[in-house]
Amino acid sequence: MKNGLxxxxxxxxxxxxxxxxxxxxxAESITYVDKLGRTVNIALPIKRAVLxxxxxxxxxxxxxxxxxxxxxxxxxxxxxxAIKPDIAKxxxxxxxxxxxxxxxxxxxxxxxxxxxxxKPETVRFMEEKGLKVITIYPESLPELYQALRLxxxxxxxxxxxxxxIAKMDGIFKMISDRVSKIPPDKRKKAIWINGTPTTVSGGIxxxxxxFSLINGINSxxxxxxxxADVSMERIxxxxxxxxxxxxxxxxxxxxxxANPQWRHVDAVKNNRVYKAPKWSTWSPRLAIIAxxxxxxxxxxxxxxxxxxxxxxxxxxxVYGIHxxxxxxxxx
Numbered sequence: 001m002k003n004g005l006x007x008x009x010x011x012x013x014x015x016x017x018x019x020x021x022x023x024x025x026x027a028e029s030i031t032y033v034d035k036l037g038r039t040v041n042i043a044l045p046i047k048r049a050v051l052x053x054x055x056x057x058x059x060x061x062x063x064x065x066x067x068x069x070x071x072x073x074x075x076x077x078x079x080x081x082a083i084k085p086d087i088a089k090x091x092x093x094x095x096x097x098x099x100x101x102x103x104x105x106x107x108x109x110x111x112x113x114x115x116x117x118x119k120p121e122t123v124r125f126m127e128e129k130g131l132k133v134i135t136i137y138p139e140s141l142p143e144l145y146q147a148l149r150l151x152x153x154x155x156x157x158x159x160x161x162x163x164x165i166a167k168m169d170g171i172f173k174m175i176s177d178r179v180s181k182i183p184p185d186k187r188k189k190a191i192w193i194n195g196t197p198t199t200v201s202g203g204i205x206x207x208x209x210x211f212s213l214i215n216g217i218n219s220x221x222x223x224x225x226x227x228a229d230v231s232m233e234r235i236x237x238x239x240x241x242x243x244x245x246x247x248x249x250x251x252x253x254x255x256x257x258a259n260p261q262w263r264h265v266d267a268v269k270n271n272r273v274y275k276a277p278k279w280s281t282w283s284p285r286l287a288i289i290a291x292x293x294x295x296x297x298x299x300x301x302x303x304x305x306x307x308x309x310x311x312x313x314x315x316x317x318v319y320g321i322h323x324x325x326x327x328x329x330x331x
Contacts, residue, residue: 030153035117035137042112042132046154050108052097052115054136056283057148059083060164060318061157064091068108071096078278079285082326083319098122102129112154138282139226141209147282164284167317171287171310172213175294178301179215188297189217190242190267191235195249197256199229206281214294216242236264242297243267247278272296284318 028044050069051058058067059079072093074080080087094108095101097115100122105113106129113126117137126133138144145165152161190211192201201207202223211218219238220228243265245252253273256262267273274296279285288311295302308323315323 032134032150034135036120036123036135038123038133038135040132040134042134042154044154045156046111048108048110048112049154050094050105050110050113052095052100052113054114054147054151054282055080056280056285058151058155060284060320061151061155061160063155063157066155067091068110069094069105077280078326079283079319082321100126102126105131114151136282139205141206141213141286144206144282144286148284164318167314168284168287171291171314175214175291179294179298182215182298182301187215187217188241189219189238190244190297191219191238191240192244192246193249194227194246196229197245197251197259197262198232198235199227200235202226202228206286210281210286210290210293213290214297216293216297232261236261239264239266241266241270241272243273244293244296245273245275247276249275288314 029041030044031039031041033039047066048068049063049066051067051074052071055067055070055074056077056079064084068091070087070091070093073096074091075088075093084090092104092108094104098118102125105126111132113131113133115123115126115133115135117123117135123133123135134150136147136150138147148161148165149158152158192207192211193199194201200220200223201218202225203218203221204224205226208218208221211221219235219240220230223230243256245256252275256268256273257271262268276289277285277292279289281289288307291302291305291310292307295305295307312323315321315326
């Protein structure tokens with residue numbers, strides 16, 4: 001009887017060891033070099049993630065059950081509120097990428113924190129506390145796709161991500177096909193201005209890629225910076241024919257129209273200043289922003305395109321909701 005009990009215990013131990021070995025053999029991990037140049041090894045699958053950034057990237061992946069913490073700015077995001085109206089009640093905010101509530105964050109026992117590069121010292125602090133952190137800062141359309149594919153790999157949603165990218169590419173191809181017919185001497189000079197009217201998007205970044213995609217000329221492309229403050233004299237010398245204003249800017253077209261200095265600029269003279277939707281350009285929604293920009297820059301090439309209908313179809317395929325559930329694109 002005693003020997004039988006000992007044998008049973010030994011068999012249970014052997015079985016447990018074998019099961020553990022099988023689990024270890026089946027475990028996956030990836031090694032990723034992030035935007036700060038840090039090499040991060042991540043065990044898969046991710047079951048508990050905190051998103052200080054990239055929540056618009058993950059919004060169409062159906063992984064809300066694995067998001068245990070989020071940036072406080074997600075509570076104000078129109079897309080997130082439309083997809084998950086109860087987010088403030090179900091997913092706690094633990095600060096944002098520049099101001100992390102580390103005590104609340106540690107309590108979430110996350111497998112991974114996704115953030116941006118704004119404060120490297122904050123990233124190091126989180127890492128010192130034992131957290132796995134990946135930083136994201138897409139500076140081109142290929143890098144945006146890379147960030148999307150990273151999320152697909154992290155959450156086991158690779159096929160879904162490729163479907164989203166295909167929908168984006170469909171919009172981009174439609175734009176390219178139309179603007180490719182515009183002669184070189186008819187290309188429009190344009191600028192994208194940010195938090196202040198003299199802060200322009202330079203030759204690095206997603207905005208510059210979109211200008212290239214729509215066959216526009218980014219007047220600030222010679223600046224080897226994501227964003228730079230320039231003099232009003234320089235903007236007048238560039239004399240852009242179209243001006244786009246960042247959607248979250250605290251000013252709008254009327255402020256430029258009322259400014260005596262801006263009256264020297266063709267875009268203001270011809271009433272071609274447009275404020276973008278208040279969307280992140282680190283998002284699949286970039287495809288619709290690009291279409292909106294192309295239509296504003298070359299309206300004759302897109303007269304038969306119904307922007308609202310196109311946006312509605314895109315949202316339905318990518319996010320599972322109608323665009324009308326979010327809001328209309330401002331003119």
